[in-house]
Amino acid sequence: MLVMQVKPEEEILSRVWGRRVFIFECFGCREVHFPEEKIETLVEKFKEKVIGKLSCDYLCRREFVQDYINEYCQEIERAEIILIFSCGVGTQVVSSLLEDKIVYTACDTLYLNGFQGLTVQDFNCNQCGECYLNYTGGICPLTNCPKGLLNGPCGGAKNGKCEVNPEADCAWELIYNRLKKQGRLNLLKRVFPPRNYQKIITESLLRKGV
Amino acid sequence: MSFAEKLNKGSFVVTSEIGPPKGTEVEKMLEEAEVLRGMVDGFNVTDLQSSVMRLGSLAVCHLLVERGLEPIFQITCRDRNRLALQSDLLSAYVLGIRNVLVLTGDHPILGDHPEAKPVFDLDSVSLLKVASTLGEGEDMKGNKLDGKPEFLLGAVVNPGADPLELQLMKMEKKIEVGAKFFQTQAIYDLRKFEEFMKKVEKYKVPILGGIVLLKSAGMAKYMNEKVAGVSVPERYIKMMAEAKKKERPRISIQIGAELIKGIKQLCQGVHIMPLGWERYVPRLLEASGLA
Numbered sequence: 001m002l003v004m005q006v007k008p009e010e011e012i013l014s015r016v017w018g019r020r021v022f023i024f025e026c027f028g029c030r031e032v033h034f035p036e037e038k039i040e041t042l043v044e045k046f047k048e049k050v051i052g053k054l055s056c057d058y059l060c061r062r063e064f065v066q067d068y069i070n071e072y073c074q075e076i077e078r079a080e081i082i083l084i085f086s087c088g089v090g091t092q093v094v095s096s097l098l099e100d101k102i103v104y105t106a107c108d109t110l111y112l113n114g115f116q117g118l119t120v121q122d123f124n125c126n127q128c129g130e131c132y133l134n135y136t137g138g139i140c141p142l143t144n145c146p147k148g149l150l151n152g153p154c155g156g157a158k159n160g161k162c163e164v165n166p167e168a169d170c171a172w173e174l175i176y177n178r179l180k181k182q183g184r185l186n187l188l189k190r191v192f193p194p195r196n197y198q199k200i201i202t203e204s205l206l207r208k209g210v
Numbered sequence: 211m212s213f214a215e216k217l218n219k220g221s222f223v224v225t226s227e228i229g230p231p232k233g234t235e236v237e238k239m240l241e242e243a244e245v246l247r248g249m250v251d252g253f254n255v256t257d258l259q260s261s262v263m264r265l266g267s268l269a270v271c272h273l274l275v276e277r278g279l280e281p282i283f284q285i286t287c288r289d290r291n292r293l294a295l296q297s298d299l300l301s302a303y304v305l306g307i308r309n310v311l312v313l314t315g316d317h318p319i320l321g322d323h324p325e326a327k328p329v330f331d332l333d334s335v336s337l338l339k340v341a342s343t344l345g346e347g348e349d350m351k352g353n354k355l356d357g358k359p360e361f362l363l364g365a366v367v368n369p370g371a372d373p374l375e376l377q378l379m380k381m382e383k384k385i386e387v388g389a390k391f392f393q394t395q396a397i398y399d400l401r402k403f404e405e406f407m408k409k410v411e412k413y414k415v416p417i418l419g420g421i422v423l424l425k426s427a428g429m430a431k432y433m434n435e436k437v438a439g440v441s442v443p444e445r446y447i448k449m450m451a452e453a454k455k456k457e458r459p460r461i462s463i464q465i466g467a468e469l470i471k472g473i474k475q476l477c478q479g480v481h482i483m484p485l486g487w488e489r490y491v492p493r494l495l496e497a498s499g500l501a
């Protein structure tokens with residue numbers, strides 16, 4: 001099942017405030033646990049700034065999303081912010097397709113159990129429960145950096161390749177390059193506190209037997 | 211004078227590195243340290259370097275304290291979660307350790323237990339912050355400590371990193387959370403190091419330039435290919451390639467001394483990583499005018 005939580009209202013409002021917003025809303029796994037009502041009430045608060053909204057299935061499928069983006073290209077072009085209601089994978093897909101745009105996720109992903117792997121191709125989400133994508137240009141530091149670092153690179157990358165897996169690009173260099181392109185390097189100045197593992201552990205402790 | 215006092219006074223400092231053995235035979239390692247008594251201001255003790263399981267840094271630091279040698283306790287985020295890291299910092303303090311160098315650590319996959327769980331519960335920045343907080347008398351949750359460990363905290367930086375800007379951003383964070391000195395990755399290119407120093411001068415934090423003695427031309431080429439931020443100039447590779455095997459240490463010391471002399475003009479110290487060539491360190495220091 002998929003469990004998502006909408007990020008705190010103040011956080012989202014502070015990000016979208018006064019800006020033209022385009023919304024992607026994913027209903028791929030809505031049967032399970034999608035905070036639909038909450039999203040509606042939230043979007044209501046800045047609805048005059050919403051210049052377009054796309055509800056779709058499986059935002060994790062890159063090809064589909066590319067088609068949608070082509071279809072809505074004018075609205076997306078005009079938008080100052082792309083706001084995503086989906087799991088971490090959907091946000092990463094959209095971020096990768098709209099590299100020049102500021103893409104924000106409005107959700108924290110807690111569970112993808114059972115759903116993960118259905119359609120996912122290029123991206124992964126570890127369901128950390130406190131999504132970092134808004135600070136990393138839509139590139140997940142937990143699934144792309146083998147050390148899951150939050151405060152920048154380990155310093156082991158050589159020629160842009162990860163010290164752990166030289167086949168792959170260093171996630172932090174990708175993050176740096178994307179934020180630089182967007183003129184948002186100041187996001188990297190923030191000192192991140194350590195992860196809160198209770199976000200995931202509590203969920204697993206609450207799990208009913210199989 | 212202690213390492214911290216020397217640093218604060220602005221004197222030029224020299225540190226060297228000790229790699230604990232794989233096993234319990236510590237005599238050879240301690241002899242190597244003994245040879246440098248009076249020549250260096252601190253001994254970094256590595257924490258399962260290259261992710262290879264071996265004797266711990268904490269115990270070896272303590273052995274040095276007992277012998278009146280000053281250790282710099284290297285602590286990585288690879289193997290311990292936040293409870294164990296905090297606890298080990300308390301332990302280090304009661305064992306007489308006063309300097310700590312915080313690193314992220316290599317991934318276990320690169321070592322001799324590649325199947326191990328990579329921990330990285332904290333990273334170098336958050337661990338530095340935690341260590342600073344402990345020094346103020348609280349654990350990372352804000353619980354009061356009965357007796358606080360006040361360390362001199364250090365961190366690492368790689369002057370050859372590309373993109374350097376990203377490296378500097380992390381360095382700034384480390385300073386912000388309490389790093390009071392930096393040791394660098396091995397330096398072979400003084401011009402590049404000078405550029406780096408110009409960029410970091412404004413932080414007013416002591417930097418100890420890293421020195422790794424070249425053992426052969428092959429090692430230099432390997433490092434150029436594999437080691438992050440290291441580029442050994444062709445000239446040095448040629449010098450090593452042309453030297454006969456017996457001559458290599460002499461040539462290597464000559465190169466090392468040239469680098470140290472250069473570094474001395476640019477920053478506040480050198481950090482020597484002998485990697486098995488501990489016996490040549492005294493000669494290197496002599497040749498560099500530091501002994």
Ligand code: SF4
Pocket residue numbers: 087088089108109124125126127128129130131132133140141142143
């Ligand atoms: S940061 Fe990564 S693991 Fe955490 S919710 Fe976002 S995509 Fe998932």
Ligand code: SF4
Pocket residue numbers: 144145146147148149152153154155156157161162163164165169170171172173
């Ligand atoms: S090289 Fe980059 S991606 Fe690889 S572990 Fe280090 S920071 Fe993470």
